[in-house]
Amino acid sequence: MPVPTSKVLFRNVSILDSTGADPYPGDVLVENNRIASVGTVDPDAAAGARVIEGRGRTLMSGLCDAHTHFSWNNSADLDGLGTMPVEEHLLFCLESARTYIDSGYTMCLGAASAKERLDVVCRDAINAGRFPGPRYLANGPEIAVTGGALIPSITKFADGPEGMRKAVRELVGIGVDQIKLSMTGEEITGTLRAEDTYFSDEETAAAVAEAHRRGKRVCAHARSAESVKMCVRNKVDIIYHASFTDAEGMDMLEANKDWVFVAPGLNWLVATLYEAESFGFPQEAAEAVGYKKELEVAIEGLREMHRRGIRVLPGGDYGFAWTPHGTYARDLQHFVELLGFTPMEAIISATAWGGEIMLQPDELGKVQPGYLADLLLVDGDPLADITILQDHDRLNYIMKDGTFHKEPSTDTAPSPDPANMPATATERLVQQRA
Helix, strand or coil, rough: CCCCCEEEEEEEEEEECCCCCCCCCEEEECCCCCCEECCCCCCCCCCEEEEEEEECCCEECCCEEEEECCCCCHHHHHHHHHHCCCHHHHHHHHHHHHHHHHEEEEEECCCCCCCCCHHHHHHHHHCCCCCCCCEEEECCHHHHHHHCCCCCCHHHCCCHHHHHHHHHHHHHHHHCCEEEECCCCCCCHHCCCCCCCCHHHHHHHHHHHHHHCCCEEEEECCCCCHHHHHHHCCCCEEEEECCCCCHHHHHHHCCCCCCEEEECCCHHHHHHHHHHHHHHHCHHHHHHHHHHHHHHHHHHHHHHHHHHHHCCCEEEEEEEECCCCCCHHHHHHHHHHHHHHHHHHHHHHHHHHHHHHHCCCCCCCCCEEEEEEEEEECCCCCCCCCCHCHHHHHEEEEEEEEEEEEECCCCCCCCHHHHCCCCCCHHHHHHHCC
């Protein structure tokens, strides 16, 4: 396992700490795998540290994708997810994990794997330091009722309350961190509509009760209005999509916003509608089956969720041919341009709220003393241009757990004129002591 550098000092950076405060100039000291000091760093504490000259670049938390599929293999052949041999599929998953951290994502929540143990094996390999990747919470194949599978070859089937309990137990037995229910249709299937709900309340309640009894959370593919309400009634922890949430469902989400998360997977809708033509699904076909309607309704509903303070997080369904791995930060742009988030709000949703959905709110997602050192040094200001985070070349340094995953062999970031640079808090402290 990589050994963290004992001390790293990021000097003269613009600190975007994900508390909601405006960025401010200062220094950040990392000791071992945690952030020791932010803003002003005692020179004695920084003695012996490796120094990274920030030159005013933005230092921020690593990002979170709240709806991750390592095993989605960048293909337009959805059935191919099931037929791909497991050996090649595992290699692809490990490559996906590396792509995530290459893209600045240090936290990922698994939202279903195409084969039973792919997510679990990847998580364990990352945790053991055998392969690079983000902090990961693993899932298994999504559970669907008979006749309700989006892609049958990658689905675990269960019917009735007892069938749900059995399926959950089996997945818990292979070591997953959460359970995925596939409750509604998806228009691209041609047969299963997004507004149709295939689970019953009894089935949902049984699956959630069994998962929670065993200390696991539940997430759900839930596009229809009824499925969203079913999720909230039965304490499904993470709701994916929620496109057709109605007024009653919106009130229920707001009343339970202290525990529920929504991760809409917005880029899937945008790309499926406008960018899938070269892969055999032209815009006319996407509109004909309802994707334009769904995108319009989803945007309106998600804007209302944001207004009401419901936690809406970016990420979702990357890994299809028209939503390829490595393009994850497009969701942040959609949050700003389509949902009315400010750039600061979009970044908080992908960092501080990422720490919350990863169950480590006091350790992940902020640049604060005591937090784990998962950090990005970004060439530019993402608050001025959120699309900077899509440019991997602008992610100059990527640190996870106090260890650099990415660092340039030669740091060519421009150096501002020192005469025009304000002294950092640490430099002022040294001057005062002198």
